[in-house]
Amino acid sequence: MKKFFLIAAIFFQLSALLWMALSREYVVQTGKVVKIQTAPVDPRDLFRGDFVRLDYDLSSLPASLLEPHLADRKLKKGQVLYVTLQQDSRELVKAGSVSDSRPDGNVLFVRGRLLSDWVRNKYNASTLSVKYGIEQYFVEQGKGIAIENRRGRRNELQTPMIMQVALSDSGTAIIKEHEWGDFGVKLTVKSQPERDADISVASAVLQLEIKNVSQRKLTLPLKPDTCSFRMQSIKTAPEKLVLHKENCDQLSSENEVFNPGDSRIFTFDLNQPHWHVWYKNELTPMGKLPWGYRFRLVYEEPPEYLNGDIVSQAFHGRGQID
C-alpha cells in the first residue's frame, strides 16, 4: 500500500510538469495566432534579469469598452475579464469590448485579469489595467541588452516589438515569438512653452521622425503636411479623443519610397487651433490640459505589407514625453 502511494506521489510530480507543458504546447501548436504590438514605453523599466517586460495597448483599456452591465459595477482586483479582439489584415489585433463572461460564437478573444480594483467615479481615470499572462518575454542571458538597444531609449529612435501570440479556445494567450516593426519612431520636442505662457503659445512644437529600420525597400502612402497622422488620447485620459487636422480627408496620398535607413521628419505645432480640444465646454490648447490627458501620434493608413503600426511615444501637450 505504501509503495502504491509513493508511486502515486512520484507520478504526481511527473504528470504535473507534463500537464503544465503539454497544455501550453497544445495552444502553441493549435491556437489561433495573432500579433500584438507592444506599446512604446520608457525602456529603462523594461528589464529585470533576463526577461523583457512587455506593455501592450491591451494592458490599459478605456472603460468605454466595458459591456453596459459592467459599466457601473465595482470590479475587484483579480476579476477575470474577456476582451474581444478585432484583427486587421496584417493579423495585428486591437481591443473590441470587455466582458466578465466568455464571448459566444466564433469571436476572437483573450482572457485576462484585472490588476487593481476599479469603480467608475469622477476622480478615477476610466482605465482598466488588465494582465494577460504574456507580459514577460524570457530571453537568453545577455540577449536582453540587444533587444533593449534595438527598442531604443528615451529621446532615441524606438523600434516597436510585435509579439506573435497563440490563443486557445478559452482565451489563454501564450507568446510564440517576437518580430520587429518596419519603421522606427523618434519623438522630440522642438520648442516647449514657458511656465506662464500666453494661451496662443501654451503648447509644444513636436518633431516626429520615422525611419525604415527593416532590410527591405518600403513604400508608404503619405498625405501632404501631417495629414497622415491622427492624435489619439491614451490610458490615463478620462475620455477617448481622436484629433485630425482639418480638411485632411479631402487630400489624396502619394507613395513615398523609403530605402533601408531612409527617414523623414514631420513637425506638429500643437498651438495650431486644429489641435485644440473641447475641455470644460471650451476649446483648449493641448498644453493647458490636465496631466492625465496624454496622446500618441498614429500613422493612419498602414499598407498591408507593413509590419507593425507607426505609433509615437505618449506625450503631454506641454511637451513631456514618456
Added chain:
Amino acid sequence: MKNPHAWLKKELPHWIQDGVIDSEQAGQILSRYPERHSLSWGKILISGFGAIMVGLGVILLFAYNWDAMGRFSKMSVILGALAITHFFAFRTRLGNHHLSESLFILATMLFGAGIWLVAQIYHIDEHYPNAFLLWGFAALLLAWVLPSLPQAILTVGLVMIWHFSEALDFDFATHHALVLILIGLFPLIWRLQSPILARLVSASFFVSLGLATATVDERLSASVLLLVAACLIFFSFWSASQANGWFSHTGQELAKPAWLVFAGMLFLMSFGDISDDLIRVRFNEPVESLYFYLPLILSQLLFLWLMLKRQFSIITFVVEFSVLLVVAPSIFDIYPVHLYTLIFNLLLLGLSIGLIYQGSHYADARKMVWGSLIFTVLVFARYTDLFDSLISRALAFLIVGAVLFFAGTVLNRNRNRDRQDSP
C-alpha cells in the same frame, strides 16, 4: 540526558536480568521517555542541503535560457532528470535510506526547477505564488508517503514563501495557508514524531495567522495571535498530564512558539498607544468574527477542561486572565487604556519574575534566561516612559543588574547542589 530512551533501552535488560524490575515495569518506564528522533545535522547538511543546492543549481542553469536548446530538449532534460532521480530514489529506499532521502529531496527540487522552466519556455507571467503552492504540495505528498522529515521541512519553507508572496506582493489574505498547515502539516508531526517539526509547524502557523489576519485588518492580528497562543498553551498543560509520553512531549514543543507569541503580544499591549490601536477588533466582515471567536471558544473549553480535571497552576490563571483582558474591549467596546497598560506591564513583570524564580530555584537555565530577557526588555521599554530623572534611570538599571546578578548566583548554587546530590 539528551536521549534517555536510548540509554534506558540499553540498561533495562540488565535491570530485568538483575531482578530489579520485571519486563512489564520496564515497558512502563520506557514508555515514559519517548524515543526522540534527533535530527542529524551532519546528514542534513551533507545530503539534504546538498540536494537543495544541486536543485538550485539546475534552476539557475536553465535560467541561462540557451537559444540553441529548443523547448523540447529543455523539457526532455528536466523531465528525464526528474524521472531518473525518482527511479534511483525509489530503488535505494530499502537498502540505503539516507541516499534515497537525499535523492527524493533532489527530485522535489528538480520538480520546482521544472515549474520555473515551463514558465520560462512558454513566457508565462501568471500569479507566481501558485508555483510555490504546487511545489510545496508535491513536497508535502512525499513527506507523508515516505515519510520524510527533510521533505516536511522543505514543505514548511515553501508554504511560507507562498504565503509571504501572496500577502506582501498581492495583499491576499490566503486563509487557505492556515488550512493547509492545519490539515497537511500538524498531523505530520505525529506521523514523523519530530519535536523540531512540531516547533517549526507551530511557528509557521503563527506567522501565517499573523499574515492572514493582518491582511484582513491589522487590529485583528494581536488579539487572534494571543488567543491562538493561549489555546496551544492550555493544550500543552493538558497534554502534560497524558500517559502517552510522546503526546505530552509534543504538546510542550508546540507550545514553545506559542509562549513566544504570548509574551510578545503582552509586550505590545504594554504600550498604551499601540494597544489602543490593536485591542479593539471591529467586526466588519464575518471572517473577522470567525478568527476571533473560534480560538476564544476553543481556549475557554480547554480552560474549563483543565479546571474540571484540576490540572491548573498559577500560570493557567495568568494566561486565562490575559485572554479575558484582551477580548473584553472587543466584546464590550470599553477600554480604560491606562488601567490596561498598567495591568499588562504587571503581567509581564510577574511573568518574568516567575520565570526567574523558577529558573533559579529549579536550576533551569532556560527559564532563567527567558525570565531575564523579558525583565530586561520590559525595563528598557519603560526607560523613557516612566523614568524622568537620571537618578531614577540609574536606580532602575542598578536594580535590574542586582536582580539578575542575584538570580544568577542562586542558579549556580542550585546547579552545584544538584550535581553534588546526583549519584
